[in-house]
Amino acid sequence: xxxxxxxxxxxxxxxxxxxxxxxxxxxxxxxxxxxxxxxxxxxxxxxxxxxxxxxxxxxxxxxxxxxxxxxxxxxxxxxxxxxxxxxxxxxxxxxxxxxxxxxxxxxxxxxxxxxxx
Amino acid sequence: xxxxxxxxxxxxxxxxxxxxxxxxxxxxxxxxxxxxxxxxxxxxxxxxxxxxxxxxxxxxxxxxxxxxxxxxxxxxxxxxxxxxxxxxxxxxxxxxxxxxxxxxxxxxxxxxxxxxx
Numbered sequence: 001x002x003x004x005x006x007x008x009x010x011x012x013x014x015x016x017x018x019x020x021x022x023x024x025x026x027x028x029x030x031x032x033x034x035x036x037x038x039x040x041x042x043x044x045x046x047x048x049x050x051x052x053x054x055x056x057x058x059x060x061x062x063x064x065x066x067x068x069x070x071x072x073x074x075x076x077x078x079x080x081x082x083x084x085x086x087x088x089x090x091x092x093x094x095x096x097x098x099x100x101x102x103x104x105x106x107x108x109x110x111x112x113x114x115x116x117x
Numbered sequence: 118x119x120x121x122x123x124x125x126x127x128x129x130x131x132x133x134x135x136x137x138x139x140x141x142x143x144x145x146x147x148x149x150x151x152x153x154x155x156x157x158x159x160x161x162x163x164x165x166x167x168x169x170x171x172x173x174x175x176x177x178x179x180x181x182x183x184x185x186x187x188x189x190x191x192x193x194x195x196x197x198x199x200x201x202x203x204x205x206x207x208x209x210x211x212x213x214x215x216x217x218x219x220x221x222x223x224x225x226x227x228x229x230x231x232x233x234x
Contacts, residue, residue: 031220042121042208042224043162056221091162097220105152105210106222108162 004109006092012115013082020078021112025094032075033106034067035091036060043091049075050097082116089113119144121211123225130199131233137184138194138228140209148214151185151192152222157205165207168192170214196230204232 005024013019025032031050035043046065047057051072061067064082069075079086090113093106120143130136142151153165168176168185176183180200184193196203209225 033221035222040227042210042227043222045221045223048220050220093162093222095220105150105154105164105167106162107164108154110161 004092004094004107006090006109006112008112009110010113010115012117015084015116016081018078018080019082019114020076021090021092021114022074022076023092023094023109024074025092026096026107027073029094029096029107030072031095031097032069033093033095034075034077035093037089037091037111038087046077046090079114082114084116087114087116119146119149119211119213119223121209121223121225123209123228125228126226127229127231129231129233130196132199132201134199135195135197136199136230138196138207138209138230140192140194140225142190142192142209142211142225144190144211144213146213150212150214151183152210152212153181153183153192153194154208154210154224155203155205156208156227162208166194199232201232201234204230206230 007022033048034046037043049069064080067077089111091111092109095106122141149170151168154162155165156162166178180197182195206227210222
């Protein structure tokens, strides 16, 4: 397994367009997380999945944002009608959670940098 | 809600010297995890060290160690024998061990570490 993969690495889009990002977690990990990071700041939580179920969404996740994780494998994050304020790095991470499992924190992907012009 | 505060936006250290990065957090939970992550420029977030709140012993990973003061809600990172490759943004992060928002990481604002040769 090569870790958490995110695609694309960079995306430039015009304001008002829709964009979709993909994340492939470590295959045996049951949890997948999305974070947003603006320049010079710490990542902010957006949402997370346990298998295919979306368990929590941040208030940062407006109705223009939607995330899915069909079949509990890869996940997509879609932003509709992008705004300049959506420009950020979108990070995906995965972890293996459950009783008896030792938590070593997340494994992060390299992120997708979105620029809205 | 939990909060994490890193009061040092930037720190610098001479190669081979020791530096300490500060972190405080606020929570009403008794069982939780604390982490330090390293994010080199344009590269993915990497776990440096992890501490379980129920353990009194401070975690150590090679040149990295923490000073965990649970009553004071303080979690500092000490880097000994600093190397040029340690230069990065360092994030302190918190997560509950159970209950609400189990699994979600809350990050501090980050500290940029510069290592001088």
